[in-house]
Amino acid sequence: MRTRLVDLVERFGGQLVGAPDIEVSAIAPLDRAGASDITFLSNSKLRALAAQSQAAAIILAPQDDPVVAATYEGARIVTANPYAYFARTAQYFVSLKEVASAPGIHPTAVVHESARVDPTACIGAHATVEADAVIKPRAVIDAGCYIGREAVVGEGTHFFANVTFHARCIIGARGIVHSGAVIGGDGFGFAPDGGAYIKIPQTGRVVIGDDVDIGSNTTVDRGALDDTVIEDGVKLDNQIQIGHGCHIGAHTAMAGCVGVAGSARIGRYCTIGGAAMINGHIEIADNVHVVAGTLVPNSITEPGHYAGFYPVGSKAAWERGAAILRNLPALREKVRALEKRLNTLTEEKH
Known part of the structure; x- marks a missing residue:
């Protein structure tokens, strides 16, 4: 499917320089884009590569446009945030080819009679929806998922195959949870007693806001007493562990293999690099950026960039x-x- 540049600009904004009726069918990298592709420049260090691109059009920032335009012959869409523009354009191209899930309940799914499944929702093959669970409009529950009793899945949220969403957990609208994720498993709570351990019941929930993405095989434990809370817009990569009773602020993003111990509170608009370790019962302020592999043992009270690791060298x-x-x-x-x-x-x- 092909799209005119003028249609992209009408949809997403930006300043179009070049023929409005040029059509593109895909997004491609700078070095591989061809005559039917649109590409983007989000790193000024790649101006020279962009200037030689064979793409039909390029998305770029105002400060890069004069340099690229000197030799680049295609059309240009000038915008303040080319990377975000690329993301929206990519979503649009995917939507043109996407096959929507048909509403309804697959014959092999097991849905308790007291569960409330909106007629526009989709319940896939061999999925299980327990008693008093609520599946809201246009939610998609793919094959093999488990939805526990009294759980709530928000409007337009998509669970990919084999997601486990335990009892009483809640997720808001437009969420994405990828395969293998487990939401609402027991937190790691044990009281030592004479060399043995006594299990502490985990009676809280996991409460997740709107527009949250959770990667494959990521686990979010339910709270011991209070809820584990994931606020709006949080993005969690694959294989992340969020301990019981944690609170993750809105629009915070974590890369793969991050571990967050129980009862940690992480602020809004933070970024946590891959394999970073966050100690339990500490607080991290808003707008804190933790470098990959960093151990955070104590609270961070001021915004900024933080790192704590020994650089690699020869043996x-x-x-x-x-x-x-x-x-x-x-x-x-x-x-x-x-x-x-x-x-x-x-x-x-x-």
Whole structure:
């Protein structure tokens, strides 16, 4: 399916430079885009590559346009945020080819008689919807999903195959939960008693807002007493662990393999890099950006960028550095002794 550039601009805005009736059928990278493609430039370091692109049109920022236009012969859509424009354009192209899920309940699905499934919702093959669950309009529950009793799935939310959504959990509108995710499993709560552990019942819920994306095999534990809360617009990558009683602020994004221990509170508009570890019972302010692989043991009260890891090096260099680190306490004492001796000599001289 082909789309005219003028139609894209009418839909998403931006300034079109070039023939409005040019048609494009797909989005492609700068170096592979052809005569029927539209591409985008979001990194000014790639201006030279963009200027030589063979794409029919390019999406770019005002500051990049004069440089690219000097040699690029295709049409241009000039916009303040080319990356966001690309995302919206990509969504539009996907929607043109997307086959909508047919509303209704598959014959092999098991839906409890007390569950409330909107007629416009789709329940896939071998899915299970337990008692008193609510599936709202245009929600899509793909094959093999499990929806626990009294759970609520919001309007237009899509569960991909084999999502587990336990009892009393709630997710808002337009959510996306990918395969293998488990929402509302028990938190890791045990009380030590004489060398053994006594399980603490996990009686809270998971409450998820609107426009939340949750990646494959990510787990969000229910609260022990209070709810685990994921606010609007949060984006969680694959294989993330959110512990019981956590609170994740709106529009925070986490990359793959992040671990958040129980009762941590993370603010709004934060980004957490892949494999970062967030300690439990701490608070992280709004607009905090944590670099991948960082351990956050204590609360962060000020916005900004934070990192805490040792840069990779050769094995020999690492071993030398480790040996130095082991000797730092002794070296510290030697420096203190030398400072004390130096002060004594200075006093004697005067």
